[in-house]
Amino acid sequence: MAGLNVLVYSGPGVGLNAHAYLVRTLRQFLSHRYAVITVGPETLRKEPWESKAAIIVFPGGRDMPYVAELNGEVNRRIKEWVKRGGKYLGFCAGGYYGSGRVVFEPGTPMEVIGDRELALFKGTCVGCAYPGYDYKSEDGARAVEAAVDRSAFNVPDAFWKGDPAEVRVYYNGGGYFLTDDFTGKQPEDKDVSVLVRYPTDVTDPYDRKKQVANAPAVISCKVGRGIAVLSGMHPEYAWDFLAPSSYTKPYNKNLVSLLRHHDAYRRRLIGAIFTHMKLVVDPDALVDNLEQQQATRSPSITPTFFVPARIADAAAISSTMDALKSVATTPGDANVAGIADVVLRDLAEDIHVVTAAPGNGQRRVSSDYQCAVLRPEQAPEVTSAYASTTVDGKDHSRKHSMLVLCTPDTIPDTSETPRFDMQLALKHMRDAKAHTVGSWLMYSDTTWSTQTFLEKNERLLSLLPNGTVNVATRQLTGRGRGRNTWISPLGCLQFTTLIRHPNLPQAPVVMMQYLMSLAIVEAVKSLPGYEGLPLRLKWPNDVYALHTSVGDSDESSDASGPAYVKIGGILVGSSFKNDEFTLLFGSGINVANRLPTTSINSLIREYNNAHGTGLLCITPEKALALFTAKFEEFYRQFLVKGFEPFLKLYYKNWLHTDQLVSLADRSYERAKVVGLSVSDGQLQVRSLSRPGTVYNLQPDGNSFDVLQGLISRKVL
Known part of the structure; x- marks a missing residue:
């Protein structure tokens, strides 16, 4: 399977705005299918990033610090990875850095001239293409009218929608590339276009008195089996990233308006670059409608x-809602868009608490009120959804969210939650006959992270009933284990479950992650007729599926036939107080989405085709009910008897029986998996060279590459 991570370099030399704008654009175009992750020099030097990376992207800034940080081992790894089929994309400084030689502002105090080790393009990048560049201002910026050679992109003509051949693109300090065709040499490198x-x-x-005609601004280089695209311009910059007051020179005072006029064309240009590099672009990022494309760039969270x-007990419902309302207060400015605003000021967020009003088919939360509360917080890209930043003189370190309390007669219908049928979900939850797990349902169409929302807001968390499940259709900053992010394509069921677990010696808390992942797999396979679905477990808590590629996923074209691919995972957060654990199980399960790998419903269709059966696909609403009910069934038994009764079932579902592995932290010593410790959750492996030696591997400290049989220490 091909990598799903888009790695964005962040280290010395990277321009802060260049990095922020790049990440926003990458997420706009690619986050439906890939995880956009910021990486530094140490990550590239020490971590095994190659197997999971789809592309590595270098932003603008200064290329000399890149040289100082990355020369040697990192450059060697990047170049070898690209040769094996990887992708490198460099903008401005990233374009200089990917060239074989740099000539920058010769004869000036900013002069930088020298060879470059990475040299994905063997020739020279010469800059600046225009005079006036200044490291500390926007004086050198221009809205350049670039000439696009559509025939070089290998995308359908319809992609361009009749766009002009010249497109306005942001430029500031980049160079041009001395390709063979441009210099007039006999073409030596046919792999550069x-x-x-x-x-x-x-x-x-x-x-500067000498004009240069037809200078290459963006080039594509074949590097072994891989590709490198280097750009002297910034097609990743959108007009609404920029402040008009920054541009005061005669040649750039209309920069923002020019870029705005050509924004649809620019977006198709950057989309064509991604497509040229064999990345799958979100079609919503290419729409002409201004409001739609702005929404994909800066999506708003929802209530x-x-x-x-x-x-069903009215007293229990009333007690929970009264507890939430009692801690909220009315701030001095009580009226927001005509609504009496009540706020629970928590550790990370101001949570605006609303009591839903009845009304068939009517909006229960005023759209003006939603906009007033949620829209102002759409600040420029920050490292974390909860990081502090100042925009237009206002502190945006705190997020604002909206919690709408609904009684059984004010449950939203699909006019308010069009991508998740809450009333259908509640029917399935009640039919599944559980009681505690899933006792209350929280749902948001779009949120930062279901896990982070509960984890960072401790007052809210303390008031939520045991078994509360927080669900979202889309997460903007979904999290995985360690430094990983979680991709949230439509059809993926992502939810966080709150469990308050007593400190019992017979039911060790470390085994709960195994219980949750086992419950998810068994919830599907225990349905009549679904027993044969190839759903499996990877230690410690990932869900995998045996899938036959049919050209609809990000699997390597070098592989054919069935392969195990990841379709889900568990992230556990915990705290301990008064002899009780508060556990947050963040789960992401591909239920109905075909991409980026496969899903439960894709497996069902494959199974039907192979066996002539007519098994029905499972909706996310029903999947949630099945998962939570099965976990409660298992959990009740676990509290009394521990994990021992589940061990045989866990081994039946896992991928590791007698698997041979290499221990990266022990000089790649070979070992065989022998089992799982039910007391502490450690994976037990026996050395092949010293059969008397058994190693115990902790679930939270090791990374298991199941496809390569490699276990390594996880770097956080």
């Missing part, structure tokens, strides 16, 4: 509806 050229007003940095799911 020019995608975009500068207009005729480019000048020679050695002699979280809080409803009783498996609780």
